[in-house]
Every structure is written in C-alpha cells, then in structure tokens.
Amino acid sequence: xxxxxxxxxxxxxxxxxxxxxxxxxxxxxxxxxxxxxxxxxxxxxxxxxxxxxxxxxxxxxxxxxxxxxxxxxxxxxxxxxxxxxxxxxxxxxxxxxxxxxxxxxxxxxxxxxxxxxxxxxxxxxxxxxxxxxxxxxxxxxxxxxxxxxxxxxxxxxxxxxxxxxxxxxxxxxxxxxxxxxxxxxxxxxxxxxxxxxxxxxxxxxxxxxxxxxxxxxxxxxxxxxxxxxxxxxxxxxxxxxxxxxxxxxxxxxxxxxxxxxxxxxxxxxxxxxxxxxxxxxxxxxxxxxxxxxx
Numbered sequence: 128x129x130x131x132x133x134x135x136x137x138x139x140x141x142x143x144x145x146x147x148x149x150x151x152x153x154x155x156x157x158x159x160x161x162x163x164x165x166x167x168x169x170x171x172x173x174x175x176x177x178x179x180x181x182x183x184x185x186x187x188x189x190x191x192x193x194x195x196x197x198x199x200x201x202x203x204x205x206x207x208x209x210x211x212x213x214x215x216x217x218x219x220x221x222x223x224x225x226x227x228x229x230x231x232x233x234x235x236x237x238x239x240x241x242x243x244x245x246x247x248x249x250x251x252x253x254x255x256x257x258x259x260x261x262x263x264x265x266x267x268x269x270x271x272x273x274x275x276x277x278x279x280x281x282x283x284x285x286x287x288x289x290x291x292x293x294x295x296x297x298x299x300x301x302x303x304x305x306x307x308x309x310x311x312x313x314x315x316x317x318x319x320x321x322x323x324x325x326x327x328x329x330x331x332x333x334x335x336x337x338x339x340x341x342x343x344x345x346x347x348x349x350x351x352x353x354x355x356x357x358x359x360x361x362x363x364x365x366x367x368x369x370x371x372x373x374x375x376x377x378x379x380x381x382x383x384x385x386x387x388x389x390x391x392x393x394x395x396x397x398x399x400x401x402x403x404x405x406x407x408x409x410x411x412x413x414x415x416x417x418x419x420x421x
Contacts, residue, residue, distance in 0.1 A: 189223035253316030266369035
C-alpha cells in the first residue's frame with residue numbers, strides 16, 4: 128500500500144542521497160510498517176521499542192538493526208521538519224553495541240614469506256615485489272598505493288608522499304628493502320609495461336594503471352605461492368601488519384598514527400591490543416611456568 132508520509136520522505140531523500148540509500152530506506156520503513164500494521168508516521172516510542180525487540184527476536188545482525196533504527200530516525204526528523212510531528216520517537220531507541228574486533232595481522236615470518244614469493248625477474252614479478260614491499264613497508268592503503276604517480280616516491284630520501292582520507296597529505300619513510308625493490312621495478316620492470324605513457328607508478332600487463340582489484344589478485348596469488356591462506360591475505364592486512372610490527376618493535380603510538388594517517392589516536396590504539404595479545408600468546412608458549420600442563 129502507498130504511504131504518503133513515507134513517499135514524501137523518500138522523494139526528498141532522493142534529491143540528496145544515492146538511489147541505493149533511498150531504496151534501503153524504503154525497505155526498512157516497509158518492514159516497520161509491516162510490524163506496526165499501519166504507517167510508521169503515527170507510531171509511538173513504545174511501539175517502536177516493540178519493533179526493535181522483534182528485530183532482535185528474529186536474530187537479525189546488530190548492523191541491520193542499527194540501520195533500521197537510523198532509517199526511522201531520519202524519517203521522523205523529516206516529519207518534525209515539515210511540521211507533521213512534534214517529536215522524534217526513534218531518537219531514544221537503544222542502538223546495538225558494536226562488537227569491537229581486533230584487526231588481523233600477519234606474523235613477521237608470514238610477511239617475509241609473502242614478500243619472498245615475489246622473487247622473479249620478469250617485469251610483472253618486479254612490480255609485484257615493489258607493490259607488496261610498499262604496502263607492508265609504508266602501511267599505505269591500497270587506493271594510496273595504486274594511485275601513486277612516479278613522482279610520489281622519493282627513493283633518494285627513502286620516503287613516499289601520499290594523500291589519504293580527508294585530502295590530508297603525509298610523508299611516510301620506507302625502508303631499504305622497499306627502496307631496492309622500487310629501484311629494480313623502475314629500472315627493469317616498469318619500462319616494459321609502460322606502453323601508454325601513464326603517470327601512475329604501478330601498471331598492469333596492458334600498460335594501464337593497476338587497479339585496486341588488480342592489487343587484491345596479486346596478493347592472493349603471492350599468498351598461495353607462499354603457502355598462506357589466499358582468502359585471508361588482502362592489502363589492508365599488510366597495513367595492519369605494518370602498524371602492529373612497528374609497535375611491537377618499540378615505535379611510539381603517536382608516530383605510528385602519523386604514518387598511518389589516522390585522524391583519531393583511538394583508531395591507532397587498536398594495534399596496541401593486537402600487540403598485547405601476541406605478547407601473551409608468546410609468553411604462554413615460551414615460559415616454562417606458563418605452559419599448560421599436558
């Protein structure tokens with residue numbers, strides 16, 4: 128059934144939001160209407176609390192419940208704005224707690240195996256080695272790596288200049304191994320791939336710019352060659368590993384934050400928990416009085 132209040136909200140939303148977002152709003156509001164057996168426009172807070180309880184009883188994921196509450200809040204904000212309601216009954220609904228998951232990482236040994244898997248001398252093998260060395264050696268996001276132009280890497284100074292989220296520029300040091308891999312690629316790999324005179328640092332086999340999807344496939348291929356689980360290895364895993372290994376090696380949190388380009392220090396602090404967990408695991412494996420008895 129057509130709902131004039133919902134249709135009005137969706138029409139206004141369509142002028143400023145993506146079509147997929149508007150369609151998600153429609154589905155979420157239709158679900159609420161089905162539970163209420165009427166338009167959500169006249170729902171009370173208690174009715175909406177009952178709806179949220181029903182979502183939980185259905186076993187829906189916390190992210191799905193949070194999205195449906197967000198849709199309701201947006202709908203009622205529109206209702207208040209046009210004077211159809213005086214209150215937003217969804218404003219005080221309790222959002223599900225987000226489970227804080229720790230980022231997965233490679234061990235230093237696994238990272239070395241992944242890098243050593245790119246050990247060929249063909250142009251694409253040299254590119255793959257340079258790519259994985261840069262992702263792991265500088266902690267770049269995959270978009271930052273494939274979006275780099277040749278001039279974005281200063282091999283004499285051993286730094287890479289990149290623009291991250293929020294258009295913030297940062298300069299990150301890269302180690303000797305990454306510098307050597309990039310020198311080999313630029314001298315003996317990239318010239319054979321550069322058929323279109325592209326400015327990007329990393330090129331694909333056809334001479335175009337390497338894409339994010341291309342970088343994912345390269346890492347999966349290297350992971351398989353290294354004896355790692357291919358579905359587990361992706362560019363962001365190397366970024367996580369970069370941060371964790373720096374902290375385990377004694378780097379201070381603020382410096383790692385700057386190298387990663389995090390706006391909020393709490394985002395970087397997640398990696399200290401990974402380091403703590405790994406230290407505990409090593410302790411229980413290594414210390415005679417900590418090992419579990421057989």
